Amino acid sequence: MPPVRHTFDTLAPGDVLDLGSCQVTEAEIIAFASDFDPQPFHIDPAAAERSIFGGIIASGWHTCALTMRLLVDAFLSQAASMGSPGVEQIRWLRPVRPGDTLTARIRVLEKRPSQSKPDRGSIKSLTEVTNQADELVMTMESIVLMGRTAPAI
Amino acid sequence: MPPVRHTFDTLAPGDVLDLGSCQVTEAEIIAFASDFDPQPFHIDPAAAERSIFGGIIASGWHTCALTMRLLVDAFLSQAASMGSPGVEQIRWLRPVRPGDTLTARIRVLEKRPSQSKPDRGSIKSLTEVTNQADELVMTMESIVLMGRTAPAI
Numbered sequence: 001m002p003p004v005r006h007t008f009d010t011l012a013p014g015d016v017l018d019l020g021s022c023q024v025t026e027a028e029i030i031a032f033a034s035d036f037d038p039q040p041f042h043i044d045p046a047a048a049e050r051s052i053f054g055g056i057i058a059s060g061w062h063t064c065a066l067t068m069r070l071l072v073d074a075f076l077s078q079a080a081s082m083g084s085p086g087v088e089q090i091r092w093l094r095p096v097r098p099g100d101t102l103t104a105r106i107r108v109l110e111k112r113p114s115q116s117k118p119d120r121g122s123i124k125s126l127t128e129v130t131n132q133a134d135e136l137v138m139t140m141e142s143i144v145l146m147g148r149t150a151p152a153i
Numbered sequence: 154m155p156p157v158r159h160t161f162d163t164l165a166p167g168d169v170l171d172l173g174s175c176q177v178t179e180a181e182i183i184a185f186a187s188d189f190d191p192q193p194f195h196i197d198p199a200a201a202e203r204s205i206f207g208g209i210i211a212s213g214w215h216t217c218a219l220t221m222r223l224l225v226d227a228f229l230s231q232a233a234s235m236g237s238p239g240v241e242q243i244r245w246l247r248p249v250r251p252g253d254t255l256t257a258r259i260r261v262l263e264k265r266p267s268q269s270k271p272d273r274g275s276i277k278s279l280t281e282v283t284n285q286a287d288e289l290v291m292t293m294e295s296i297v298l299m300g301r302t303a304p305a306i
């Protein structure tokens with residue numbers, strides 16, 4: 001594990017972190033959706049062609065999962081993360097298609113020390129995901145519980 | 154494809170549909186998280202044992218993906234689904250552990266005809282997921298665009 005660089009106390013509203021990029025192939029889109037979201041426009045190229053999407057698009061949950069991988073590699077693996085109680089909002093704004101390169105960044109929106117547990121607090125953040133044309137494909141507002149550098153007094 | 158049984162016009166606020174059940178194994182939890190959420194408490198049994206969770210737990214995104222599969226098999230594959238603009242809220246209320254059986258149901262919260270496109274409307278729903286002890290492990294409020302039986306007048 002890399003050393004912990006981010007804690008509740010090192011992060012501040014307005015902070016922005018680049019999370020890097022990943023590419024998604026048609027085979028990966030079809031494999032993920034065959035397991036978890038087997039709608040025709042995710043798994044069947046011919047049916048997808050005839051659909052309102054005009055071709056295979058990734059399951060929105062696949063986009064979430066790919067974004068989570070970027071979040072873990074670039075942020076959470078170096079953070080005092082204690083898991084997440086949930087997500088406030090996800091918007092799938094544009095289709096993700098085979099060959100797309102997704103780039104993500106996370107912005108700290110607000111932080112709140114725990115009232116009951118002095119060793120942690122919650123961080124609300126906005127993650128924005130763009131494609132290779134710099135179009136926003138997904139936004140996600142989520143919450144993570146984060147350990148503190150030192151217990152609150 | 155099964156025949157379309159659910160459209161914007163056949164669904165009404167208060168409707169509840171049972172989505173069935175699925176089981177999740179440790180191997181599946183580790184495989185999903187190795188791809189998409191490689192935090193120690195999802196992929197490393199020894200580290201998970203020492204963590205605040207006391208053992209391997211499923212990535213919240215894995216729980217979402219498993220729930221989506223239930224939603225597709227029991228509902229969306231028989232619905233005039235036109236995709237989803239997003240999710241309003243997800244709450245991961247309890248850990249999902251190896252061997253757990255997840256059972257889901259969806260409740261229609263509200264529906265709204267499209268202002269600009271008479272052939273569709275949006276349905277807001279609440280999906281609740283419980284484990285074999287009937288404890289709620291996840292709730293998800295989401296939106297789906299749905300075709301109408303007939304164009305609005």
